[in-house]
Amino acid sequence: MSFRHLWAVTRKEIQHILRDRATLILVLLTPTAMLLIFAYSLTVELQHIPIAVLDYDRGATSRDFVQQITAGDDLDLYAQVASEDEIEDLLMRGEIKAALIIHPDFSRDLLALRGMPLQIIIDGTEPESGGFAVDHISWRAEKFINTALSDQLQTMGLALDTLQPLDLRVRTWFNPSLKPRNDVIPGMISIMLGFPALSVALTLAHEREHGTMEQLMATPITRTELLLGKMLPYIFVGLVNVVLIPLFAIAWFHISFNGSFLLFFALSAVFLFSILGVGIVIGVFIRTQAAALALSFLVIFFPGFFMTGIFFPISSMPELVRMESLFLPGTHYAIITRGVFLPGVGLDILWPYTVMMFGLGVVFVGIAALFFRKKLG
Amino acid sequence: MTSPIILTQALSRDFKETRAVDALDLSIQPGELFGLVGPDGAGKTTTLRILAGLLDITEGSGSVAGHDLSEQPEAVKPKIGYMAQRFSMYGELSVHENLLFFADLFDVPRAEMAERTSRLLAFAGLTAFTGRRADHLSGGMQKKLALACTLIHQPEILLLDEPTTGVDPVSRREFWHILSELHAGGTTILVSTPYMDEADRCSMVGLMYAGRLIECAPPARIRAKIEGEMIEILPHDWQAAQDLLRTLPGVFEVQTYGESLHVLVDKAKKRLPKIKKAFRKNKLTYNGLRPAPLRMEEAFISLIRDLEE
Numbered sequence A: 001m002s003f004r005h006l007w008a009v010t011r012k013e014i015q016h017i018l019r020d021r022a023t024l025i026l027v028l029l030t031p032t033a034m035l036l037i038f039a040y041s042l043t044v045e046l047q048h049i050p051i052a053v054l055d056y057d058r059g060a061t062s063r064d065f066v067q068q069i070t071a072g073d074d075l076d077l078y079a080q081v082a083s084e085d086e087i088e089d090l091l092m093r094g095e096i097k098a099a100l101i102i103h104p105d106f107s108r109d110l111l112a113l114r115g116m117p118l119q120i121i122i123d124g125t126e127p128e129s130g131g132f133a134v135d136h137i138s139w140r141a142e143k144f145i146n147t148a149l150s151d152q153l154q155t156m157g158l159a160l161d162t163l164q165p166l167d168l169r170v171r172t173w174f175n176p177s178l179k180p181r182n183d184v185i186p187g188m189i190s191i192m193l194g195f196p197a198l199s200v201a202l203t204l205a206h207e208r209e210h211g212t213m214e215q216l217m218a219t220p221i222t223r224t225e226l227l228l229g230k231m232l233p234y235i236f237v238g239l240v241n242v243v244l245i246p247l248f249a250i251a252w253f254h255i256s257f258n259g260s261f262l263l264f265f266a267l268s269a270v271f272l273f274s275i276l277g278v279g280i281v282i283g284v285f286i287r288t289q290a291a292a293l294a295l296s297f298l299v300i301f302f303p304g305f306f307m308t309g310i311f312f313p314i315s316s317m318p319e320l321v322r323m324e325s326l327f328l329p330g331t332h333y334a335i336i337t338r339g340v341f342l343p344g345v346g347l348d349i350l351w352p353y354t355v356m357m358f359g360l361g362v363v364f365v366g367i368a369a370l371f372f373r374k375k376l377g
Numbered sequence B: 001m002t003s004p005i006i007l008t009q010a011l012s013r014d015f016k017e018t019r020a021v022d023a024l025d026l027s028i029q030p031g032e033l034f035g036l037v038g039p040d041g042a043g044k045t046t047t048l049r050i051l052a053g054l055l056d057i058t059e060g061s062g063s064v065a066g067h068d069l070s071e072q073p074e075a076v077k078p079k080i081g082y083m084a085q086r087f088s089m090y091g092e093l094s095v096h097e098n099l100l101f102f103a104d105l106f107d108v109p110r111a112e113m114a115e116r117t118s119r120l121l122a123f124a125g126l127t128a129f130t131g132r133r134a135d136h137l138s139g140g141m142q143k144k145l146a147l148a149c150t151l152i153h154q155p156e157i158l159l160l161d162e163p164t165t166g167v168d169p170v171s172r173r174e175f176w177h178i179l180s181e182l183h184a185g186g187t188t189i190l191v192s193t194p195y196m197d198e199a200d201r202c203s204m205v206g207l208m209y210a211g212r213l214i215e216c217a218p219p220a221r222i223r224a225k226i227e228g229e230m231i232e233i234l235p236h237d238w239q240a241a242q243d244l245l246r247t248l249p250g251v252f253e254v255q256t257y258g259e260s261l262h263v264l265v266d267k268a269k270k271r272l273p274k275i276k277k278a279f280r281k282n283k284l285t286y287n288g289l290r291p292a293p294l295r296m297e298e299a300f301i302s303l304i305r306d307l308e309e
């Protein structure tokens, strides 16, 4: 492999990206813009969900708790009620989507670190808003516990990280299958990084359509030099997105980023390599930009949405689809991004997914190099 | 006689049902300026692409610079400069960047890059446009840029596919001037063209028609075989004009060409006034009547008729 050839192709491609406004927008701005659009279309409707609260505890802690839960834009306190009959009535009339019942020993159990005796009733006819109510309550409950109990823990001489098991225990109290947007956005990064992959597929088709591929094939460049040289600039561009998207997610959506950014960056580079591998395979087999676009949606974006477990849990998929999703780089990357963003998981846990992504990338690029022929027609 | 630098034996190439190149035997000596002349669809592009290693051979064999095209297509590539019929430089890159790109891919020694690029830019008359984006060049300049890029690694063989089609007459003349210089410098050139007049500038001409090489000889001998000149008429009564023309002396053939009639005559200058007179006498009117360059289509049809007779 000649680095001079490789760099010639890479440099040319960068010049193309920088000078062709359509490509520049596609690779640099579209991912962030799409993130914004998707995130909003998923959350906008689910704000200000009316809920009722039935507080049997009636202590200062439970009042605080209710206040905190309804403090944001997510949930609105529609009514404080006195009986479960009232809840049923309000639910039936559709005036509330969910109700929160605080048990009499709420404060006692909480301060004794025995858990958080809560009950949530949701409107089964509207599982979405009900589910999101559950998620928001659980999310705010976690925060509440963390602040309410930190003094308590300190006086008991316990380290702060003993909170973790408590967090998990609280979660199991609630419906764990629906995820709040906190969880969706990190998962969606994998879809957004499909755009550089799409660009790679398009750029090969573009060269065929414009006849430059013919000229390129008449030079002594090797297949690997050509394909890698085409991929490299889009890995760079993808990495710019890897920096932009989390910054945006943190600044705009106030998503917490608990892990190491360097790790996230490195693993994202591996993901880019493998998803660009998919793009390059498409580019090798498909001759026109229109067809490459259609196939990219089918192979990169559609499975990214529906098969990587971002919106629909993989565990609920048929066996065949589950197997198939293992061969999608996005499945592994969704786990990685969620792990790095939310609990701040490290490489000790994420390495198998990283290895899988890298392996898939090697396979894809291998297939592309094998089937790419320096021939026309 | 030395051994040929380009050689094909019973070379054929099919596209589904179409046989684009049909049992082609081509033998080109080093240093030749070989013109491959033929109408659209004759198989010129397909032939050049095969010789550049860009298309698989269906039947037969071919070799370029001593390398078999089926066995070692990659070994051929550093030796040739191939210029596609379509403009195939990078439009967003400047003239200079395009040159550097191909210099890198052909491993032009770095020490020689600056000297070679400036010499080629001057040679192609592009020095003033070094920094201009390739897609902002005129058609003629784009062709010259493409030629400069194919020359950057000083190939022994040039394969040029219709380099002067769609180019203004001045650029066309300049282009052929450049080719003559390269020819004088010893480069083997295979150039395809649909224009018969360009064949005169070649040292050897191959006439291609329907995938076959129907004639291969020095230009003077080819021209001697194609007699006649062309007159183009746009008559109002198309059928009557055709019938009348067929009866006139000195008219070899009348072919319809879109709305107009193409009349193949022995001498255009001599026949033009006679045709005008005959039209007037028969009260036939027309929009235009003028001598036209003999297009390869017509020349071929007449040649093939001769061959068939």
Ligand SMILES: Nc1ncnc2c1ncn2[C@@H]1O[C@H](COP(=O)(O)OP(=O)(O)O)[C@@H](O)[C@H]1O
Residues within 6 Å of the ligand: A377, B015, B018, B019, B020, B038, B039, B040, B041, B042, B043, B044, B045, B046, B047
């Ligand atoms: N890629 C292709 N696919 C199908 N048919 C082709 C292809 N390339 C050329 N042909 C056909 O082969 C014949 C010769 O074409 P070509 O070599 O382009 O001729 P020329 O360059 O002399 O105009 C034509 O009938 C053309 O339609």
Ligand SMILES: [Mg+2]
Residues within 6 Å of the ligand: B044, B045, B046, B085, B161, B162
């Ligand atoms: Mg052609």
